[in-house]
Amino acid sequence: MSFPIFALMLVVFGFTTGEFVVAGILPDVASGLGVSVPDAGLxxxxxxxxMIVGGPVVTVLTARLPRKxxxxxxxxxxxLANGASAVAPGHAVLLATRFGAGLVxxxxxxxxxxxxxxMAPQGRQASAVARVTVGLNLGIVLGAPMGTVVGQHLGWRATFAALAAVIAVALLLLLRFVPDLPAVAAGPVRDELRVFxxxxxxxxxxxxxxxxVGVMTVxxxxxxxLTEVGGYAAGAVPALLLVYGAGAVLGNFLGGWLAxxxxxxxxxxxxxxxxxxxALAWFAGGSRVSAALLTFAVGSLAFAVIPGMQTRVLATAVGAPTLAVAVNASGFQLAAAFAGWLGGRLIGGPGVRSIYLAGAxxxxxxxxxACAILVRERRARSSPMRHSLH
Known part of the structure; x- marks a missing residue:
């Protein structure tokens, strides 16, 4: 992995850790600030x-600025936002700093x-995207658990301080190694918005x-x-998350190569x-061996689709690729929010095992x-006139 790609990946790792690490330190935050766990969950x-608001708004407002x-x-x-989170005097201020951290x-x-x-050679764009998005994998399966351990031993404020330090190191690498490419847009805002x-x-x-949304629900x-269906003890879950993460890293690179x-x-x-x-996990996920193997397979396939999906957005949004990818990221967050709601309803209804079937x-x-897009693409290629209309 080249230094420019590593710098970008490290920032993504820090940002993803910032999103998921809070779940591991919620009781500590709630206790430290004197609020309930549900309030801390906010x-x-x-x-x-x-992230949802910042995707379109910040991208449009900054589209004509030099990229680096x-x-x-x-x-x-x-x-700065993560540093402010580390010293926030109360719950309201901490909410504001987390919102600010998510905006960018x-x-x-x-x-x-x-x-x-x-920066990638022609025909290798998806592989380059995969190397950056591996930061997502690592943030979920390594960054969040590590941040939780820091919070449990040194206090929740230390988690945010450590997060700020990691992102600061990534900033130094970005300044040193990432090339200064042209701004992503030069025309009026309305030209950017035409992409939609x-x-x-x-x-x-x-x-x-x-x-x-299906795999996010799972x-x-x-x-x-893993505990109620797969039969594992709660203490085995962190190790199985590492299994999921190993599959995610492998799938991420495989997906980029295939795309x-x-x-x-x-x-x-x-x-x-x-x-x-x-679907197989719903049917056969009741034994420990099959649950572990299927966890690895789900992690691999869940992240194998990401490079291709991101590359597809870039390919279609030629006039404003950055804005489209930012809105795409906001859409992913909406899907994640819906997944959390849906899973809760399923547990309260048909039961936890049904989450696998709903995910399928x-x-x-x-x-x-995906099939509809593929058919549309092939029809466009077979008809030059139709292709010109799109």
Whole structure:
């Protein structure tokens, strides 16, 4: 992995850790600030809302700024927001700092994806995207547990301080190694917004949201699935999360390699395989061996689809790729929020095991979107006149 890609990946790692680590230190935060655990849980919502709002708004407002200074400014803002979280005097201030930290995430992620693709040789864009998005994997399976351990031993404020320090190191690497590419836009804002008049862009964003909501529902409730369905003790869950993470890292690189060779066909096959594995987990996830193997397979396929989905958004949004990827990231957050709600309803209704089956059904819906895009693409290629209209 090159130094520029590593710098971008490290920032993504820090941002992803910031999103997921709060769940591990909620009791400590609640106790430290004298609030209930549900009130402390609003910190997760605040960060997600920051990402959802910041995706389109911050990206539009900053689209004509030079790219490297813009990325450095966004990362600096994150360092300051996380530092402020570490010294927040109360719950309201901490909510505000988490919202502020989330505001810059989607825009930076979009810039990182676009920059990685721009630096990559022709035909290797998806692989470059995969190397950046591995920061997502590592943030979930390594960053969040490590941050939790720091919080348990040194206090929850130390978690946010350590997070600020890691992102600050990533900032120094970004300033040293990432090239200064042209601004992502030069024209009026309305020219940027015209990209959303393209049906292919909306289909690509829809594919990300619908294609991921099923597996996000499973991941959100992976702990009870492993204990209540798989038969594991609660103490085994961290090790199984590492199994999921190992599959995620492998799948991420495999997905990038496949997408570089056949983007849409690979997404169709990967989503089909993911739906089958989730259905198999519903049917055969009741033994420890099968639960462990299926956890690895779900992690692999869940992250194998991400490079291709991001690359598809870049390919369709030629006029404003960064804005489209930022909105795509916001859409992913909405899907994650819906996944959390849906899983809770399923546990209260048909039971925890049904989450696997619901995840499979939702993934089939994503597969349908991928198939529709593939058919549309092939029809466009077979008709030059139709292709020119889109």
């Amino acid at each position: 910190l997760v919502t605040a960060y997600a809302l920051g 200074p813009l990325m450095a400014g966004l990362v600096t803002a994150s360092v 995430v989607a825009t930076f992620f979009a810039l990182a994806i676009a920059t990685a693709a721009a 008049g393209n049906r292919d862009v909306w289909l690509a964003i829809t594919l990300t949201a619908v294609g991921n 991941f959100s409730y992976l702990a009870p699935l 570089d060779r056949a983007l849409l066909p690979s997404l169709v096959w990967l989503l089909g395989a993911l739906a089958c594995v989730l 059904a939702l993934t089939v819906a994503g597969l349908g979107v």
